[in-house]
Structures are given as structure tokens and as C-alpha cells.
Amino acid sequence: MTRPFLKMNGLGNDFVVVDARQTPFRPSAAQVKAWGDRASGIGFDQLIAIEGAASGDAFMRVWNSDGGPVETCGNALRCVGWYLDRDAPGNDLHIDTLGGATAAKVLERDAKTGMVSVDMGAPRLAWTQIPLSEEMNTERLELQVGPIDAPLYHTPCAVSMGNPHVVFFVEDVAAVDVERTGSLIENHPLFPEGVNVEFAQVIDRNTIRMRVWERGAGITKACGTGACATLVACARRGLSDRHATVIMDGGPLHILWRQADDHVIMTGPVEVEFEGQLNG
Numbered sequence: 001m002t003r004p005f006l007k008m009n010g011l012g013n014d015f016v017v018v019d020a021r022q023t024p025f026r027p028s029a030a031q032v033k034a035w036g037d038r039a040s041g042i043g044f045d046q047l048i049a050i051e052g053a054a055s056g057d058a059f060m061r062v063w064n065s066d067g068g069p070v071e072t073c074g075n076a077l078r079c080v081g082w083y084l085d086r087d088a089p090g091n092d093l094h095i096d097t098l099g100g101a102t103a104a105k106v107l108e109r110d111a112k113t114g115m116v117s118v119d120m121g122a123p124r125l126a127w128t129q130i131p132l133s134e135e136m137n138t139e140r141l142e143l144q145v146g147p148i149d150a151p152l153y154h155t156p157c158a159v160s161m162g163n164p165h166v167v168f169f170v171e172d173v174a175a176v177d178v179e180r181t182g183s184l185i186e187n188h189p190l191f192p193e194g195v196n197v198e199f200a201q202v203i204d205r206n207t208i209r210m211r212v213w214e215r216g217a218g219i220t221k222a223c224g225t226g227a228c229a230t231l232v233a234c235a236r237r238g239l240s241d242r243h244a245t246v247i248m249d250g251g252p253l254h255i256l257w258r259q260a261d262d263h264v265i266m267t268g269p270v271e272v273e274f275e276g277q278l279n280g
């Protein structure tokens, strides 16, 4: 059986997007992994299915390229918003996820690109079951994974945007070995469900440079939920204002942590790359 898909990306974080509103789509982990392989498959960071929803406009289901299902994906929410907006231009689009309800609005669009804003809901600090305060202890992490180049890495901050993140504050993000440190922390026993790892360098109160190691996908060019978690972590620590541009390897996202309702608003671009068919 074949399924049509759209290849899209948000700042280079790329997706295969399948419209599953009419026909169910439940691939196995092995299929997702094979399609996600950049050498022998199509290649993507995440696979996205747009499903019908009992309330709201759609439900977005997400798999990482390692085949594992995950709660949500910020960059993909902008892409799904752009896709759904084709049928209802300019409307607020309510997109549910395993990580919580969101609302997307397309601000600008043309045939293959757009600028989309997503209300990601409220962040949660210290989401884990284990006795972990918002503030984690770098030495405790080091004890279990070996030296992680302290004092380059300051005491990290754990934030859930529906999916788990841990944000390290660093003096020079270019000097971080994202692959080595990210992979060690992703599988650290403190995070039984794994974790996305961000390294943030505060440039000024409204500009943050960030690089990311994504759970189940490795280094990606950008991470929408990671940018939101980074802004929340920096603002909580008093290192930034509640709105900032988070600059990743793939480019910038504008993040606002709204005082009035505690919601995080993420704004940034989307792009369509090509159409294709999934086999298998």
C-alpha cells in the first residue's frame, strides 16, 4: 500500500507529513525507522500524521526518526497549521497532541512557505516522577555520566512543553560537544522517558543562541518545543525577558511567554520541500 505525503520543514527540522483524516495510518516502529533513514529511506527528523479529532480541527501524532512515538513537536505544529489553513485561511486552528492542546494561526502564506504562530499552552517545570526540583545539580549528573566539562555547563533547568526538555546554560555554545553530551544526558537515569537536551548561550535579554540534541533524533537544525523550553528556562532564571529570539543552527524563532495566561507563543517559518509516496 502507498500513502501520499508532503515533505516539510521548520528551520530545517524536517518532517514527512501524512494526512490520515480519511484513512487510518499506524506504521510500525521498524517502518518509521526505515523511512527516516537518510541513506536508504526518505530521511526526516520526525514523521507526522494529521488525524481527525473529536473536538478541534485535528490531532497531530508524532514519531521520532528512531521509530519511537512522542508527545508533540513545535516545528511540526507550524507545518500542520499551514497545511490545515489551506481549507480555512486565516482561522485559528485547534490542533490536539498527546502533549496537550494547541492553537495555530497562519500569519503569512504562499504556495510553498508561510509564517505561523502557535499557542503552545503553559510550560510545566519539574515534570518528572522522581524527586527532582526545577534546579538540577550538575555534579549529580556528572557522577553518573562522567565529566561533562563543568564549569562550562551551569546548573540546568527541566521544562516540559508537553515533551521533556533539560536546558543547560553555557558561556560559549560553539564550544559544546552537542553529540557527546546530548547523548549522555538523553539516556541519563534521571529521565526515565529520555529527554531533549538544549545548550543555551544568552546573548542579551532578548536574544538567545541555542543548539539542541533531540531525544530519538539526535542533532537537529531546530527544535520548536526546545526553543520554547529554552526561553522559559532563561526567563525563570532571570537571564532573559519573557520574549526573545531563539537562534538555532537552522535560524530564529520568536518566543513569547505570556504573563496573562502563562502560555508560550512560538512564531516562525515553514517550508514545503516536495510531495511523495510512502511504500510498505
Ligand SMILES: N[C@@H](CCC[C@H](N)C(=O)O)C(=O)O
Pocket: 013, 045, 046, 064, 070, 071, 072, 073, 074, 075, 076, 163, 164, 196, 214, 215, 216, 217, 220, 222, 223, 224, 225, 226
Ligand atoms: N523537533 C521537535 C520535537 C520532536 C520530538 C522530540 N524529539 C521528543 O522526543 O520529544 C520540535 O520542533 O519541537
